[in-house]
Amino acid sequence: MTQSPPVQSEASVEPVIKPLTQRQERRLREALEERFMDLVRNSKKRTDESSTMRTLDAYLTTARPLLALILQIPPAGSSASLRTFYLLRYTNDTFTAITGYDPQPDAVAQLKQWLEVLDRGWATVLKRRRWDPIKRDGVGASQECQGVSMTERTRLKSLLLSGTEALAIWLERTRRAQAQEFADAAEDTGLVEDTGEEQIRLDAFDDIFSCTLDELGERGNEMPKMTGLVEPEMLLQSELEGEGDMLAFDDVDEE
Template sequence: MRMSTSNVSTTTPLSTTQERRLLDYLDEQFLELTRGYKKRSHPSSNLTTLPAYLDASQRILDLILQIPPVDPSASLRSTLLLRLTGEVFNSVPGYTPDEQSLSVLLDWLRDLDRGWLAVLRSRGWDLATRSGTSVQLPDGTRSTPLSQTERTRLKSMLVAGTEMLEEWIEALRTDVETTQAGRLEDLFSGVLAEMGFLRGEFSV
């Protein structure tokens, strides 16, 4: 919950009831995402294309990023975002690459990139601008940063995921391949730098 004070909002953690309801809802959304992906080759599936899959993932991403960045909710936000990041990276190769899908994917990944920066910086999330926002924590509260284990896990996901995307793009074998591959070069570099991993240390 947030209370606006000029350009900075005061945020409070979710109540136990709110957290339980949110987890129940997100668990169902993740389950539907997985089911739709597994049935993607069937006409009855609503996730037969990558843009459709990413649209469903976007709704989950938006909800996760709106979780207040204050304990104990902050750790819930990072845990759920790690789950979604891994889910999407594992699913993308299951779709056949084409120019439209690639464009939608890169837009989605930019949102994910900005979302992770917001989480790492303990910032809120503005749905309109798709960016992090400053928040004021109530007195006596804090926002616990990602643990070293979580940072290492995230680094591995992002590096391996980017390498997978480069291979996936190569399947296009068009001029778009070279152009879009270049757009991947700096993807997540800000997140990795925020966690203290220098450009020359990106190996998994």
Template sequence: MTPMDTDQAMQTCRALSSSQEAKLVDYLDEKFLQLMRGYKKRSEATTHLPTLHHYLDAARQILSLVLQIPPIDPSTSLRTAFLLRLTSDALSSIVGYQADPETLPEALDWLDDLDQAWLAVLQAQVWDPETGAGVDLHIDAADASKGMKSSPLSQTERTRLRSLLVGSSASLEEWLETRQDREEDEDVEGMLERLGLRADFDDLFSRTLDYLGGLGGIVIDSV
């Protein structure tokens, strides 16, 4: 995904119909179920998600679909609910895989995509899959007169989101400590510096946390 461009043109969209929403909910529920089953069976020969690469690829497909839900009520809350669900599942599942040299950059890139996705949702933007960026939503006067709007996240949703992101700090650091390619007596900070990934790790979720009023970023204290 590319950085958000605040100068992009606005985009008009419509809320999902009741039947469209019902079909989408059923489809996404099944995708989430497949994702969880694959993760739980990750060490078995029959799993379709044996590695973190496979898991991230499946999670990315769900993320892309969730972002296509239009931020127009009543669809707005659906997009938020599914993105919270994906965030919770992914942050707890990523650390269940082996932290190897090949997939660490991919994991950090996926988490950065998630950060950009949340910023778009928090700003009630329409997601443009071609540019990988949020576009400001435009509700014309006729639709606005019918009561069409995009409701912001509730305080409960914002609190849960911030808790999920901040709480992932310790688990991600512990996960990195399991890397088998760490040099003798090398701490996580030193390893990230050596791999050129320190800045990427420190900046995780910085956009979202800054928007929510937090300090932003996951910073490892120097030892």
């Protein structure tokens, strides 16, 4: 008796990913541009009472849904290039905005979580996988689509290096601000109080973008650790420069 071949379960069948239609892509671009403008506008006027993003945690709360939207662009056809283009822009804009905020120790935990999602997001794009917003990770096999170009990989590496350096300076300033707060509280009360706030440690950020760097083939090249990036003269220069732009983004050719 001839046995029938095993039936593949629905759960194991990888869904076919289709690119966006021209109409869908046009509407998506319009929505993304509006959200990018909102992020940039409100972060730049963060000292103004009219801004909806006066603190870093408020900024990250608004920036996270935009990241999820970009990552869910299907990795197929021209849509895959669109996802890479907007994720490069998002990475630059957010690093520039974050390091412009005043030190805010209670936002560091949320910042670390956001960085971890961004890292998994970039690894997903580099692997040409689709993004699962529930798992917050890439799923499925690599798609039959054009991957991230060498030019885009170079720009990404540059953004990560300069962005990580700027972030290290911001974290060190925030760590010092937190330490001063603890010292002032102890001086006022004569006691060291347990506020429940975790002390900021730069080494907790040493492995940020580890997934992305693995895909870029850079983990074995002794990429600098967060704890080794901050020098006293860098902190002084940062304080003198104030809120100047710390990163420059060259427009990516979408073709």
